[in-house]
Amino acid sequence: MIVNERFTDYINSLDTGDGDIVRSIAREAEETFVPIIRKETASLLKTLLEIKQPKKILEVGTATGYSALIMSEHIPAGSTITTIEKYEKRIPIARENFRRAGKEDVITLLEGDAADILAGLDGEYDFIFMDAAKGQYLNFLPHILRLLVPGGILISDNVLQDGDIIESRYAVTRRNRTIHTRMREYLYEIKHNELLQTSIITIGDGVALSVRLK
Numbered sequence: 001m002i003v004n005e006r007f008t009d010y011i012n013s014l015d016t017g018d019g020d021i022v023r024s025i026a027r028e029a030e031e032t033f034v035p036i037i038r039k040e041t042a043s044l045l046k047t048l049l050e051i052k053q054p055k056k057i058l059e060v061g062t063a064t065g066y067s068a069l070i071m072s073e074h075i076p077a078g079s080t081i082t083t084i085e086k087y088e089k090r091i092p093i094a095r096e097n098f099r100r101a102g103k104e105d106v107i108t109l110l111e112g113d114a115a116d117i118l119a120g121l122d123g124e125y126d127f128i129f130m131d132a133a134k135g136q137y138l139n140f141l142p143h144i145l146r147l148l149v150p151g152g153i154l155i156s157d158n159v160l161q162d163g164d165i166i167e168s169r170y171a172v173t174r175r176n177r178t179i180h181t182r183m184r185e186y187l188y189e190i191k192h193n194e195l196l197q198t199s200i201i202t203i204g205d206g207v208a209l210s211v212r213l214k
Helices: 005-013 020-031 039-052 066-072 091-100 114-120 134-147 161-166 174-192
Strands: 056-060 080-085 107-111 125-130 148-157 196-201 207-212
Touching: 005 039, 020 066, 020 091, 039 066, 039 125, 039 148, 039 207, 056 066, 056 134, 066 080, 066 091, 066 107, 080 091, 080 114, 091 107, 114 134, 125 134, 134 148, 134 174, 148 174, 161 174, 174 196, 174 207
Parallel strands: 056 080, 056 125, 080 107, 125 148
Antiparallel strands: 148 207, 196 207
């Protein structure tokens, strides 16, 4: 937790919530220990979608489809979401969740390694949500910049690693040091890349909000 829990609990207590199916999917994810975006992060995502009104969304990291379904409720009619997932056990669950919500015509799930799929995509997207393997964000970035249109928004989730990002790499557990180093490199790159304007926001587990400059 990188923000005082009492503040977070209070802010989340004001949340208007989601539909029955989305709430059910969130509960199922919690019961099976599948990580999903935090409530305050979801709230930010909804607000940005309402402002941007994107036509084509790309999501890197589907899990069981919770965030894709949230996004699908806050985009204009005719908009589409393409989401990528490689974990085989979660793919059929996500597909079933999209069916349950009646969103099969809105959400397209691509199966496989995100690096391979991103390299093969050639469309243009005006909103990209990245919530996949944290150590791979930097590797994904060249593809993201190629696919994101000028004026498009990139949201990168979980960038502060429960506060570990501000610690020395020797203060984090050995198994997390590579991810720690790569995330620091990623944050430096998106803050200094001349194609992006980026703000790092301390909600949830840290969110980087970037705009592709024209």
